[in-house]
Amino acid sequence: MFGLETDVFILLFISLFAACAFEFVNGFHDTANAVATVIYTNSLKPTVAVVWSGMWNFIGVLLGGIGVAMGIVNLLPVELLVDQNVYHSIAMVLALLLSAIIWNVGTWYFGLPSSSSHTLIGSILGVGLAFSTFPENTSGSAVNWDKAIETFEALLLSPMIGFSLVIILMFLLRRLTPQESKDALFKEPKKNSPPPIWIRGILIITCTLVSYFHGNNDGQKGVGLIMLILIGITPTFFALNNSKNPLEMRENTVRIEQIINKIDSSRLSDQDRKRLSETRKELAELNKTLSEPMEDGKLPAAKRLGVRRDLLLINNNVKKILDSGEASLTKTEVDDLKANLDEKTGLRRYTDYAPTWVILMIALSLGLGTMVGWRRIVVTVGEKIGKQHLTYAQGASAELVAASTIGIASALKVPVSTTHILSSGIAGSMVANKGIKNLQAGTVKNIALAWVLTLPVSVLLSFTLFLLLRWLL
Numbered sequence: 001m002f003g004l005e006t007d008v009f010i011l012l013f014i015s016l017f018a019a020c021a022f023e024f025v026n027g028f029h030d031t032a033n034a035v036a037t038v039i040y041t042n043s044l045k046p047t048v049a050v051v052w053s054g055m056w057n058f059i060g061v062l063l064g065g066i067g068v069a070m071g072i073v074n075l076l077p078v079e080l081l082v083d084q085n086v087y088h089s090i091a092m093v094l095a096l097l098l099s100a101i102i103w104n105v106g107t108w109y110f111g112l113p114s115s116s117s118h119t120l121i122g123s124i125l126g127v128g129l130a131f132s133t134f135p136e137n138t139s140g141s142a143v144n145w146d147k148a149i150e151t152f153e154a155l156l157l158s159p160m161i162g163f164s165l166v167i168i169l170m171f172l173l174r175r176l177t178p179q180e181s182k183d184a185l186f187k188e189p190k191k192n193s194p195p196p197i198w199i200r201g202i203l204i205i206t207c208t209l210v211s212y213f214h215g216n217n218d219g220q221k222g223v224g225l226i227m228l229i230l231i232g233i234t235p236t237f238f239a240l241n242n243s244k245n246p247l248e249m250r251e252n253t254v255r256i257e258q259i260i261n262k263i264d265s266s267r268l269s270d271q272d273r274k275r276l277s278e279t280r281k282e283l284a285e286l287n288k289t290l291s292e293p294m295e296d297g298k299l300p301a302a303k304r305l306g307v308r309r310d311l312l313l314i315n316n317n318v319k320k321i322l323d324s325g326e327a328s329l330t331k332t333e334v335d336d337l338k339a340n341l342d343e344k345t346g347l348r349r350y351t352d353y354a355p356t357w358v359i360l361m362i363a364l365s366l367g368l369g370t371m372v373g374w375r376r377i378v379v380t381v382g383e384k385i386g387k388q389h390l391t392y393a394q395g396a397s398a399e400l401v402a403a404s405t406i407g408i409a410s411a412l413k414v415p416v417s418t419t420h421i422l423s424s425g426i427a428g429s430m431v432a433n434k435g436i437k438n439l440q441a442g443t444v445k446n447i448a449l450a451w452v453l454t455l456p457v458s459v460l461l462s463f464t465l466f467l468l469l470r471w472l473l
Contacts, residue, residue, distance in 0.1 A: 008233070011090045015229045018097040020365040023222035025104045026116040027057065027369020034210040034418070036426075037395030041189045043203040050371045052204075053211040058367035060215020061223070061359060067413030068217055070343070070352045072224025073231070074147050076124045077312070089232035091469035092131070096123040097225075099461035103454065115417035115454055120221055121151055122458030124228075129459065130466040154414040158405055159424035165401045166428035173393050185393045199392045206399030213406035214418045215366060221415055222362035223354045230358075231308075236301040239308040241353040246299045246307075250290055252340040252347050253283055259337045260318065264328045272324055275317040282317075286310045311347045394432075398425030420451065 035049040044052065100123040104116055128143035177185060184196050194200055230238035240246075260280070265273050289303055289310075299307055318341060321327050322334060329337070339345055343352040402422040409416040 008086055008090070011087075011094075012229070012233050015090065015093045015097065015233065016226065016361075018094070018101065019222065019225050019229060020361060022097060022101050022104070022116075022120070022225065023219070023362050023365040024369035025101060025108065026218055026222070027054070027366045027371075034207055034214060034399070034422070036422075037399050038203050038207045041199075041203055041392050041395050042192065042194050043200045044207070049207065053207065054367040054370035056208050056211035057215035057219065057370050058363045060212040060217075061219030061363035061366055062215075064216035064220050064410060066220060066223060066352060066354045066359075067343075068220035068410060068415050069224035069227065069354055071147060071151065071413055071415060072120070072124070072221050073227050074144055074312075075121065075151065076128050076228065077144055086233060087473040088470060091466060091473045092127050093229045093232055095130075095462045095466035095469055096120075096127045096228075099123040099126065099458050099465055102461060103458050107454075115155070115419045115451065116218060117221060117415050117417040118155060118420075118451070118454040119458045120225065121148075121155070121415070122455040123462040126459040126462030126464075127466050130463045134470075151415055154409060154412075154416050155420070158409065158416040159420040161405055162398075162401050162421040163424040163428040163431075165405075166397045166425040167432040169397045169401060170393060170429055170432035173397065186391050188391055195392050199396070202396050203392065203399070206396050206403060209403035210399050210406070210418070210422065211370075213403050213410060215363070216410045217406050217416060218418060219362055219366050220410070222366065223359055226358045226362060227354055235305040235308075239304040240299065240350050242298055244350055245297065246290060246294070246350070249286070249347060249350065252345075253287055253290075255340045256314070256318070256337060256347075257283055259329065259333050259340075260321075262329060262333065263321070267328055268321070268326050269324065272321050272326060275321055279314055279317045279321075282310045282314050286314070308351055311351050315341050315348055391429075394426070394429035398422055398429050401425050 035044075035046070035053050038044040038049050039046050043049075100116075100119045103119045125143055125148060132143070173185065174182065185199060189195060195203070227238065257280075260276065263276060265276055268276060286307065289299065289307060292300070292303075295301065318337065322329075322337070327334070341347055343349050399422070402418065402425050405421050406416060406418060
């Protein structure tokens with residue numbers, strides 16, 4: 001496969017298997033949040049609920065696109081970390097995978113709804129920070145901190161939004177629901193007795209939406225993880241989308257050159273002038289590569305990782321120049337420039353991609369994971385966050401807010417935590433019902449501790465594992 005040596009092929013297989021294992025664990029760790037409400041309100045039997053949720057997770061991954069996946073890939077500038085020693089790339093991949101799986105399985109075992117998103121992102125950052133300490137690192141930071149800060153903001157704000165919106169929604173439901181419906185909506189479920197059909201329908205719909213958008217967002221993280229593995233270990237085949245004709249880049253590079261040549265560098269800051277100079281240099285280097293002989297209509301294998309680096313540097317530099325607002329370009333020129341850089345018609349269509357088999361593999365892993373191991377987290381979400389069982393209104397409100405928040409995040413191409421959003425929503429519904437005294441302090445404290453520890457522990461784990469594996473390999 002890919003002309004790899006036997007031992008490298010085996011390590012690649014192990015890495016891909018571990019990535020699928022991470023997504024499998026993610027399925028029963030995170031998706032338990034989606035089925036908790038329908039199970040505890042007796043809207044669906046547990047077996048039916050987890051199979052239904054698994055199916056919609058599968059569909060969510062297939063239809064989710066790759067925007068969030070590329071956000072994960074771009075956290076770690078893998079094109080800067082890859083060197084001639086493929087075992088170094090394998091050490092990088094195994095370190096982030098093992099650290100993510102260890103923490104996920106540990107928190108699942110203790111029934112704590114911690115975030116797979118935080119775990120994965122912490123593991124990626126740990127690897128980047130470890131690489132920063134190596135003497136061969138000549139590029140400075142091995143972490144894309146701009147993307148990391150954007151990701152942290154999304155992960156931090158989303159549970160706050162979930163908590164607040166559920167309280168508002170519960171307030172509106174109490175005010176606007178007719179009395180005869182309100183009595184049914186706000187009572188605790190009877191044991192082994194399904195809710196009224198209209199309430200049941202709402203709860204099943206919200207469970208479906210959370211499952212779909214979980215696949216939409218979290219599934220893409222798995223896709224991004226697989227692409228990190230493939231680019232790191234087999235850059236010849238996966239650094240660029242080889243199904244695209246590389247000569248078509250010329251139209252984009254020519255137009256980008258024409259537009260950036262209109263920028264008055266005297267109006268730019270020193271840093272942006274440097275970025276403009278670097279962009280022109282990268283464009284010249286890219287055009288030179290494109291003018292050289294191709295191999296069966298594709299770029300020479302040895303050049304592909306370098307071209308990927310050029311494309312990403314051009315995109316990042318131009319984006320930062322535009323964001324500064326000092327580029328002295330018209331709106332039409334700015335829009336034209338962005339179109340020649342984006343993932344649909346621009347240069348990023350060669351770097352921002354995932355093969356169909358990768359998406360299918362992650363969809364299957366997440367869908368199957370959803371169908372097992374869900375019980376521990378469901379018990380925590382359904383019984384232990386609040387001092388009362390979930391009412392129909394609480395379950396529907398938390399799920400509706402979670403689905404909406406995750407869906408918006410996916411549209412904005414930022415990763416968020418299903419666990420944090422839904423757990424915060426459940427907590428918000430308990431507070432809205434009987435005030436903060438309605439929360440179980442011990443459980444909330446344990447969940448909060450898991451949330452706080454996830455990022456630093458996963459960073460430390462992957463940092464340490466990367467150093468150890470680099471020494472062993």
